[in-house]
Amino acid sequence: MSFMADEEGAVSDEEEIAVGPADIEAAWDVLKEHHRRTPIILSRSLSEMTGSNVYLKFENKQRSGSYKFRGAFVKIASLSDAEREKGVIAASTGNNALAVARAASMLGVKSVVVVPTGMALPRAEVARYYGAEVRYFGGSYGEANLEAERISKDEGYNLIHPYDDEKVIAGQGTIGIELLEDLPEVDTVLVPIGGGALISGIAIAIKAKNPDAHIIGVQASGAAPQEVPSPDGQHVTIRRVTSIADDITIRMPGKITMPIIRKMVDTVVTVDEDEIARAFVFLLERHKTVAEGAGAVPTAAILFDEVNHLGKNVVCLISGGNLDINNIGKIIRQGLTKAGRILQIRVQMEDRPGRLYNLLESISEGGANILEVSHRRDVPDLPYGLVQLNLTFETRDEDHAHQLLSLIVTAPGTDLVEAE
Incomplete structure (x- = not known):
């Protein structure tokens, strides 16, 4: 689904936006001495693929x-001395907790993060390392956020x-x-999109200087709220969201x-x-x-x-x-499997001496x-x-996987039942 911005990213009279280029310039003045200026590097592989x-x-x-450190730091830095004395609180399943905790510690502000009970323990421990008090509540971000709102009201955070x-x-x-300073002639920027703060801020900053640039949001199919408008044009709440992202x-x-x-994003x-x-596997390997x-x-x-x-110059934001860390192996396995580089098969073969040897020799x-290899009777x-074999093996690519399947189906006394 696509959203087309008005000509040159202009805002219509009917719908004004709350943030402008001057706000981002002011945020830059606050942040620029406290964050890390992150590198931007040409990807030869992606460039060759796309031209x-x-x-x-x-x-x-x-x-x-x-990236969430940027917004958290600017927000906490904007608080008055009296507000800083009260401390800050945030609900999160990960990045926002870490960003708020880190920014608050740098600014000398007490922080509390409310996280769902199922949040990955390493993330919670990092938030504690940064100085935050971690409180567990509920089984989802929504429940944790309601608790954070209650604590904010009752305790003054x-x-x-x-x-x-x-x-x-x-x-x-x-x-x-930063992108405009490092790559003034940028034509297209691809940005992850969830709640929308990241892509909103980037779109405003870039289109203020380069109105012809294209800002493209990329969302995960497991949680794509930009695709769920109600009949009156408003967006509705998705009941179930789940994704690697x-x-x-x-x-x-x-x-x-x-x-x-x-108004500002060209396509989602x-x-x-x-x-x-x-x-994920591509970025890790290349x-x-x-x-x-x-x-x-x-x-x-x-x-x-x-x-x-x-366009000619494109930026992909690794946000x-x-x-x-407990999910890294699973994601790598999924990525390799879907790329045809790990093949899992189930075969049935005659329970006779030499049949397994013949099959493994063909694969080799x-x-x-x-x-x-799993061998079951x-x-x-x-x-x-007959006997059933479950085999997993590593291949070069999808073409190689298809070649191996052709060898397997011609092995004596062997029937291929399933391949993934």
């Missing part, structure tokens, strides 16, 4: 591991919203200032960010879970960097040709790298590396005289 100059902007190397706040949007927009799995867009997205595209996993799921979605959009007319001659409904 464009495709650059990667590594916000996974930002303080706290993601200043609530830091992850995306629907003018100062947060302006802080995230400082990425756009958990930092952009929000149930509905922000009230402040949505008008900006409508969607990538699926397998594409995100394959982009660029030696760990991107969280949300950070990999712009690269996925390039790899799987979701965007038309990229963060705070991936739950085909140039595959066998990773796992006690499978329900397995015909008498």
Whole structure:
């Protein structure tokens, strides 16, 4: 689904937006001595694939591991001395907790983060390391956020919203200032989109200087709120959100960010879970960097040709790298499997001496590396005289996988039951 901005990103009289270029310039003045200026590097692989100059902007190397540090720092820095004395509170499933904790510690402000009970323990421990008090509540971000709102009201903490706040949007927009300084002739910027603060800020900053630039939002199919408008044109809450890209799995867009997205963002595209996993593997192998799921979605959009007319100079934003380390192996396995580089098969073969040897010899001659073999005779409904084998092996690519399957189906006394 696409949203087309007004000509030159202009805002109509009917719908004004809450943040302007001056707000982002002011945020830059606050932030520029306190953040890390993250690198932007030309990707030869993506450039060769597309015929464009495709650059990667590594916000996974930002303080706290993601772009969210920018908005959190600018927001907390904007508080009065009296407000800072009361401290800040935020609800989060990951990046916002780390960003608020890190920014608050740098500014000498007490912080509390409310997280769902199922949040990855390593993230909670990092938030504590940064100095935050971590409180567990509920089983989802929504429940944790309601608790944070209650605590803010009862105990006086200043609530830091992850995306629907003018100062947060302006802080995230400082990425756009850096992009223009490093790559003034940028034609297209691909940005992960969830609640919308990141893409809103970047769009405002870039279109103020380069109104012809295209800003493209990329969302995950497991949580695509930009695609769920109600009959009256308003966006509704998605009941269930789940994705590898958990930092952009929000149930509905922000009230402040949505008008900006409508007016300033040229297109929103969607990538699926397998594409995100394959982009994760691509970034790990080709660029030696760990991107969280949300950070990999712009690269996925390039790899799987979701965007038309990229232009000459393109930037993919790697928004963060705070991936739950317990899930890395699973994502790599998914990405390799969907790329045809790991093949899992189930076969039934005659239970005779030499049959297993013949099959494994065929696989070996085909140039595959066998990773796992499971040999079973006690499978329900397995015909008498047969044995079932589950095999996993490593292949070069999809063509190689198809070649191996051809060898397997011609092996004596062997029937291929399933391949994945």
